[in-house]
Structures are given as C-alpha cells and as structure tokens.
Amino acid sequence: MTPLPPRRDLPDLQTRRRHLMSEIRTPARRPRRRLLLGGVLATVLAGGAAAVVLAALVGPGAESPDAGRDGTLRLAAASEVLVRASRRAGTEPELRPEPGQYLYFEERGEQDHFARMSQMGKNGEKKYFISRRGENSHGENWYPVGGQSPGMWRGGGEGYQVPWPGEIKPERVSGSGWICESYRNVSEAGRRDMKVVPDCKAGDDRYRRDLPTDVEAMSEWLYSPKKNDPSPPDMRAFNKVVETIRGHYVPPKSRAALFAAASRIPGTVLIEDVTDLVGRKGVAVGMAWDGVRSDLIFDAATFEFLGERTVMDYDASSWPLKGGENGRKADPELARYMKPGHIMTQSVILRVALVDERGQRP
Amino acid sequence: MTLHSRNDPELWGAAVGGDEQAFGELFDRHGRTVYNFCFRRTADWAVAEDLASVVFLETWRRRKQVRLEGGSLLPWLYGVATNVLRNHQRSLRRYGAALSRLPEPVAPETDADLVAARLDDQRRMREILDRIAHLPRRDQELLVLCVWEELTYAEAATALGIPVGTVRSRLSRIRARLKEPPPLPGHKGINNALREELS
Numbered sequence: 334m335t336p337l338p339p340r341r342d343l344p345d346l347q348t349r350r351r352h353l354m355s356e357i358r359t360p361a362r363r364p365r366r367r368l369l370l371g372g373v374l375a376t377v378l379a380g381g382a383a384a385v386v387l388a389a390l391v392g393p394g395a396e397s398p399d400a401g402r403d404g405t406l407r408l409a410a411a412s413e414v415l416v417r418a419s420r421r422a423g424t425e426p427e428l429r430p431e432p433g434q435y436l437y438f439e440e441r442g443e444q445d446h447f448a449r450m451s452q453m454g455k456n457g458e459k460k461y462f463i464s465r466r467g468e469n470s471h472g473e474n475w476y477p478v479g480g481q482s483p484g485m486w487r488g489g490g491e492g493y494q495v496p497w498p499g500e501i502k503p504e505r506v507s508g509s510g511w512i513c514e515s516y517r518n519v520s521e522a523g524r525r526d527m528k529v530v531p532d533c534k535a536g537d538d539r540y541r542r543d544l545p546t547d548v549e550a551m552s553e554w555l556y557s558p559k560k561n562d563p564s565p566p567d568m569r570a571f572n573k574v575v576e577t578i579r580g581h582y583v584p585p586k587s588r589a590a591l592f593a594a595a596s597r598i599p600g601t602v603l604i605e606d607v608t609d610l611v612g613r614k615g616v617a618v619g620m621a622w623d624g625v626r627s628d629l630i631f632d633a634a635t636f637e638f639l640g641e642r643t644v645m646d647y648d649a650s651s652w653p654l655k656g657g658e659n660g661r662k663a664d665p666e667l668a669r670y671m672k673p674g675h676i677m678t679q680s681v682i683l684r685v686a687l688v689d690e691r692g693q694r695p
Numbered sequence: 696m697t698l699h700s701r702n703d704p705e706l707w708g709a710a711v712g713g714d715e716q717a718f719g720e721l722f723d724r725h726g727r728t729v730y731n732f733c734f735r736r737t738a739d740w741a742v743a744e745d746l747a748s749v750v751f752l753e754t755w756r757r758r759k760q761v762r763l764e765g766g767s768l769l770p771w772l773y774g775v776a777t778n779v780l781r782n783h784q785r786s787l788r789r790y791g792a793a794l795s796r797l798p799e800p801v802a803p804e805t806d807a808d809l810v811a812a813r814l815d816d817q818r819r820m821r822e823i824l825d826r827i828a829h830l831p832r833r834d835q836e837l838l839v840l841c842v843w844e845e846l847t848y849a850e851a852a853t854a855l856g857i858p859v860g861t862v863r864s865r866l867s868r869i870r871a872r873l874k875e876p877p878p879l880p881g882h883k884g885i886n887n888a889l890r891e892e893l894s
C-alpha cells in the first residue's frame with residue numbers, strides 16, 4: 334500500500350509570516366509590491382476583464398464631469414451599427430461541436446491604467462501615491478464544449494506595475510494553466526505540471542447555447558434585474574451584452590438577437606475610426622458611466638464583432654440620468670493621467686474554432 | 696530574550712490584543728502542520744501553500760469565535776482548514792487580493808530532485824485520496840483528522856464542531872464502510888485508540 338507522502342516544510346515561511354502579520358495589521362488596500370502581471374494577465378487570458386479600475390477613480394473633492402454633447406445624432410448612428418452587426422451575425426456559419434470537442438479561442442489583451450495606492454509609513458501613517466500598471470498579452474484558450482473536462486489556457490506577454498511618474502520596466506512571462514484554477518501569476522501557472530488534470534471545471538464551457546434567439550426575449554433577458562448593481566438599467570443591459578460576448582461563443586442566431594436587442598438600448602454612442610489592438614479598422618459602440626466607457630468594436634466594413642475595450646470618458650450626456658448627479662466624481666490627480674480617450678483595457682478576438690484536443694490549434 | 700516561550704493561549708490573547716508578533720509566532724508554530732494538512736486534502740503543494748495562509752487569515756477574520764481546545768490553537772486551525780478546503784477555489788478567490796500582496800519568491804525552486812520529489816508526492820497523494828473518495832465528505836474529513844493527523848476525539852470534535860460522542864460513533868461507521876484500511880502516516884505515531892479502531 335502507498336504510504337502517505339512525507340511532511341514538508343512550508344517554503345518561504347518567513348515571507349509568509351511577514352505577509353500574514355501585515356495583513357492583520359492593515360485590512361485596507363495597500364500597494365502590491367509584486368508585479369501584477371500574472372493576476373491580470375491570467376484574467377485576460379482566461380477571457381475575463383478588469384472591472385477593478387472603477388474603484389480607483391473615486392476620490393474626494395473632484396469636479397463634476399462636464400456634460401453637453403449632442404446625444405441624438407450619435408444615438409441613431411450607434412444603433413445603426415448594432416443593427417448591421419446583428420445582420421452580419423445572422424449570416425455567419427454556426428460552429429457545430431461534436432461531443433468532446435473544445436472551443437478554441439485566441440485573444441489578445443492590453444491594459445494600461447493608473448490607480449491611487451496607499452502605503453503604511455514607519456509611524457503607521459498612510460502615504461498615497463499613484464501607480465501605473467499595464468500589460469500586453471496574447472493567449473489561447475481551450476474551452477470544453479459541454480464542460481466534459483477542464484479547460485486550459487496558454488499564453489504570455491509583458492507587464493509592469495510602477496509608481497508614477499516613473500519609468501516603465503516591463504517583465505516578460507509565459508506559461509499555461511487551467512481555466513478553473515486561480516494562480517497568483519503566470520509564472521506560477523507555468524511551473525505547474527499540466528499532466529495533472531484538476532477536478533474543477535466550473536465555468537469552463539463557453540459555448541452559450543442557453544441564450545434566446547428572439548429579440549424580444551433577449552431584450553427582456555438583458556434587462557432582468559441584477560442585485561447589488563448601482564448602475565442605471567440601460568448601462569446594466571449594455572454591460573450584460575459585453576459580458577455575454579466577451580470570452581464566449583454565442584451562436585449566430587443568438588448573436589444576431591443580442592446585437593439587435595443592444596441596438597434598442599438608449600444612450601449608446603458611436604465612435605468612428607477605431608483601430609483595434611491588432612490594427613484592424615473598426616467602429617465602436619459604447620456607453621459611458623462613472624467615468625468609464627465600455628465599447629464594443631466592430632469591423633468597419635463587415636460589422637463583424639472584433640472585441641471590446643474600456644475607455645476613460647467623463648462625458649455624462651449620453652447617459653439617461655443627465656449630468657451625472659448619481660455618478661461618482663473623478664479623482665483629480667488620477668484624471669491628470671487618465672485623460673478622456675485613454676484606453677484602459679482592450680481584448681480582441683483573433684480566432685474562434687472547434688478542435689478535438691486540448692492544446693490543438695485549428 | 697525570555698526563557699519562557701509563550702503557550703498558545705498567551706500568544707492568541709496577545710495577538711487579539713494587537714500584538715502581530717504573537718500572531719507570527721503562532722504561524723511559525725502551526726503553519727507547517729496546516730500546510731501539510733492542506734496538501735493531504737488537495738494533493739497540490741502550490742495550492743496548499745496559499746491555503747495555509749488563507750487558513751490563518753480566515754482564523755483571524757473570525758477571531759471572536761475562536762476556542763482553544765486543550766491549550767492549543769491547532770484543533771481550531773484544523774477546523775478552519777476543513778471549512779476552507781470544502782470549497783478551496785472559492786476560498787482562494789475570497790483571499791485573492793490578500794494573496795496577491797505576497798511578495799514573489801526570491802528565487803524559484805532550482806533543486807531538481809526536490810521538484811521531482813514534490814511531483815511524486817502529488818501523484819501518490821492523489822492515488823490515496825482516490826481510495827477514500829467513495830466516502831461521504833464528512834466522513835473523509837473525520838478520517839483524515841483522526842488517522843492521518845492523529846487528533847484525539849476531543850480535538851477532532853473541536854475541529855469539526857460536533858460532540859465527542861458523534862466522533863466516536865461516526866468513526867465506527869466509517870470503519871464498517873472502508874474497503875481497506877486507510878494508509879497511515881509513515882512513522883510511529885503516539886498512542887491513538889482511533890488507529891486501532893480503524894485498522
């Protein structure tokens with residue numbers, strides 16, 4: 334009979350001890366001295382995104398965002414783009430998976446944002462500083478269709494996290510990991526033995542066969558209430574469109590219904606002459622709230638969905654609750670760096686296909 | 696320097712009173728045990744590392760509820776660990792922000808023999824866990840605590856928050872359900888009636 338493996342010493346015991354002591358001392362946010370790359374990169378690779386940024390924008394005593402753009406024209410044009418995107422989606426051939434196949438998703442991601450961070454001084458006083466962090470990643474994902482076994486990602490990129498103003502020193506990492514496992518960073522994931530298959534697979538199936546194919550039903554689904562979300566219903570519905578399409582395969586009929594339903598959401602704006610992360614010419618449809626605009630990017634000629642991004646936008650005129658009285662105010666120091674138009678996150682789809690094996694390319 | 700090293704109740708009292716050194720000392724004392732326990736339930740050294748930190752953070756978060764059995768914090772830590780392990784993915788996510796503040800190891804592991812040995816540990820541990828996988832989760836928990844971790848009835852009762860009598864009766868039921876005796880620690884343990892009862 335196999336005996337139990339021997340007990341081993343906890344690696345980096347002193348580091349962990351100090352970490353625990355500092356965690357119990359200050360439950361509040363403190364700077365991450367470690368390079369963040371992995372945490373964020375892994376999220377992007379696994380088809381997630383950074384919603385963290387919003388909190389960083391809140392600060393005391395900021396000016397109210399300036400309102401006063403003409404929303405009417407934009408609204409019509411933005412909805413027109415979505416109608417065309419819906420038509421285009423309806424003509425795309427459907428991926429029809431066979432049992433046991435994997436959905437292959439190749440993506441590129443980029444992040445660049447600023448955050449206010451605090452650090453404990455020697456005498457226990459709080460010191461504030463601005464930190465800039467970002468990354469540029471390329472990843473491939475294998476999602477099990479039907480969720481039969483765990484999904485995997487492989488990828489890499491470079492990232493940085495530095496006090497700002499300062500010098501950007503990116504660090505390169507690459508690796509692979511399981512979608513369902515959380516890693517502190519990519520290099521940790523890269524050290525794992527990928528032959529040992531984990532027993533988790535929740536959320537690995539990214540083939541959305543559960544969505545309505547009818548515009549009315551889709552619209553109702555987009556507006557279904559969500560707890561603990563303070564944003565206005567239209568913004569929530571728009572965000573749901575973004576979350577549904579990001580990192581998922583939505584079959585053509587549902588995708589057509591999704592964009593058609595999105596075209597009915599009031600408050601969207603059109604952004605022309607967009608170039609995506611890999612240089613493709615596009616147009617974007619976005620909606621701003623709370624200082625950040627969420628954009629869906631479409632091919633300028635074919636209206637094929639290319640990806641999504643978040644952009645700084647202090648304009649509140651497009652948003653139904655005019656003037657932004659319920660919105661939070663921008664932190665003036667952060668606003669110096671996060672100017673309107675600054676792209677904070679972007680993730681674009683390069684390839685989506687079906688393959689037979691994990692790790693196999695189409 | 697003091698000749699008297701503080702016992703768990705003294706250290707815990709000091710920690711709750713704001714003495715972070717005392718909390719650090721408790722980690723020095725029990726961190727390794729918790730780490731190995733987490734490994735034995737997950738068969739993954741890397742996950743067990745983070746879970747060991749999570750167990751201490753969670754113990755701290757719920758510090759008002761902590762009870763010390765027999766003058767030791769360890770049974771309580773086993774209890775917290777058992778809860779944390781029930782859904783360790785969720786636990787790791789909950790403490791994701793805290794864990795991300797851990798500094799990177801100075802140098803990654805370079806000792807090839809040790810890396811290989813640890814991988815081998817993981818394979819073996821997974822085999823062993825497969826062998827008790829047919830038992831209900833609660834029974835697995837009790838079995839691991841009493842047989843592999845060699846807790847007494849009273850300690851196991853504290854860890855799982857159940858009466859001592861229940862520990863006893865459930866153990867005899869487990870014995871009846873086990874197809875073969877569970878693997879034992881590879882060393883001579885202290886006297887333990889449970890061992891006899893289970894083998």
